[in-house]
Amino acid sequence: MTREGELAQARLVYDRLFAACRREVRGRDATIRLLVVALLADGHVLLEHDPGSGKTTLAKVLGHAIASGPAGAPPAFRRVQFTPDLLPSDITGTTVLDPATGESRFHRGPIFTHVLLADEINRAGAKVQAALLEGMAERQVTIDGCSYALDRPFFVVATQNPLDQVGTYALSRAQLDRFLFKIEMTPLDRAGELEVLDQHDAAPGAEAVAGDATVDPAAIEGARRIVRDGVSVSRLVHECLVDIAGALRSDPRIRQGISTRAIVDAIPALQTWAMIHGRDFVTQGDVKALLVPLFVHRLEACVGLQSAERAVRDCASHVLERYIRRTLVSA
Numbered sequence: 001m002t003r004e005g006e007l008a009q010a011r012l013v014y015d016r017l018f019a020a021c022r023r024e025v026r027g028r029d030a031t032i033r034l035l036v037v038a039l040l041a042d043g044h045v046l047l048e049h050d051p052g053s054g055k056t057t058l059a060k061v062l063g064h065a066i067a068s069g070p071a072g073a074p075p076a077f078r079r080v081q082f083t084p085d086l087l088p089s090d091i092t093g094t095t096v097l098d099p100a101t102g103e104s105r106f107h108r109g110p111i112f113t114h115v116l117l118a119d120e121i122n123r124a125g126a127k128v129q130a131a132l133l134e135g136m137a138e139r140q141v142t143i144d145g146c147s148y149a150l151d152r153p154f155f156v157v158a159t160q161n162p163l164d165q166v167g168t169y170a171l172s173r174a175q176l177d178r179f180l181f182k183i184e185m186t187p188l189d190r191a192g193e194l195e196v197l198d199q200h201d202a203a204p205g206a207e208a209v210a211g212d213a214t215v216d217p218a219a220i221e222g223a224r225r226i227v228r229d230g231v232s233v234s235r236l237v238h239e240c241l242v243d244i245a246g247a248l249r250s251d252p253r254i255r256q257g258i259s260t261r262a263i264v265d266a267i268p269a270l271q272t273w274a275m276i277h278g279r280d281f282v283t284q285g286d287v288k289a290l291l292v293p294l295f296v297h298r299l300e301a302c303v304g305l306q307s308a309e310r311a312v313r314d315c316a317s318h319v320l321e322r323y324i325r326r327t328l329v330s331a
Contacts, residue, residue: 027192043180182297
């Protein structure tokens with residue numbers, strides 16, 4: 001099959017996931033697009049907005065759009081409500097003694113799934129965050145000295161409420177750095193809220209929709225391979241990312257810039273973004289489009305900085321302009 005045909009297959013996977021989410025969640029096309037791009041780029045997403053904005057519903061619909069495995073396999077979607085008294089074993093699972101045989105048996109926790117919704121992630125303590133971090137970073141969990149591989153794909157959608165900070169724990173920089181995107185959902189406009197109300201009584205639930213809109217996990221893994229091998233990333237794009245990282249680290253408004261991991265993680269996201277826009281190569285325009293969700297949450301701003309997003313755009317603007325001019329000259 002030609003490269004164009006393979007990329008068309010990957011685009012079909014994206015289209016099916018996007019359509020399944022959009023059927024249930026209206027007025028959030030930009031958020032859905034980033035969410036599905038992160039899934040196909042093998043990343044994780046942190047969703048932030050006020051209560052009642054559709055964060056949980058969106059994650060649930062995406063999870064139900066992925067087909068479950070054979071009988072006895074874990075479900076494709078699981079939700080964990082994070083609370084201060086949550087224990088690591090409540091997520092990862094635990095070893096239990098089988099009284100019939102006298103042998104220990106590992107009982108899998110909710111992290112063994114394809115889409116894990118970590119609802120109000122900042123309400124759990126450091127031990128729980130560390131347990132989740134291993135799963136996000138290594139795609140495995142360790143219980144009683146034994147490591148257990150997680151199912152593929154494994155995708156974490158975490159939510160947090162920026163308003164109510166009572167009883168919350170700030171996520172560590174290491175934890176934030178494991179999220180490919182942080183998406184700050186903006187309030188719906190008048191037309192969007194009317195669309196939500198118009199569909200409220202007539203629309204079926206997410207579980208009903210999933211019956212005719214499921215995507216096989218193997219298809220998602222296949223789309224990832226196609227995008228990784230079929231979408232080229234030029235040396236100029238690499239240099240552009242490195243120079244943006246350098247500009248952020250040297251900006252006086254920013255106390256700590258982005259890590260090397262951040263620009264490495266950006267590559268599959270940019271490849272996927274190029275694929276859904278019909279290209280087999282990444283451009284500096286793709287970098288500009290994903291700047292904010294890729295990098296803002298990985299920064300530590302100085303006291304008094306009102307907008308980290310503005311700082312990112314300022315630092316990146318002159319770098320992007322320079323590389324766009326070089327691309328035009330070389331063309």
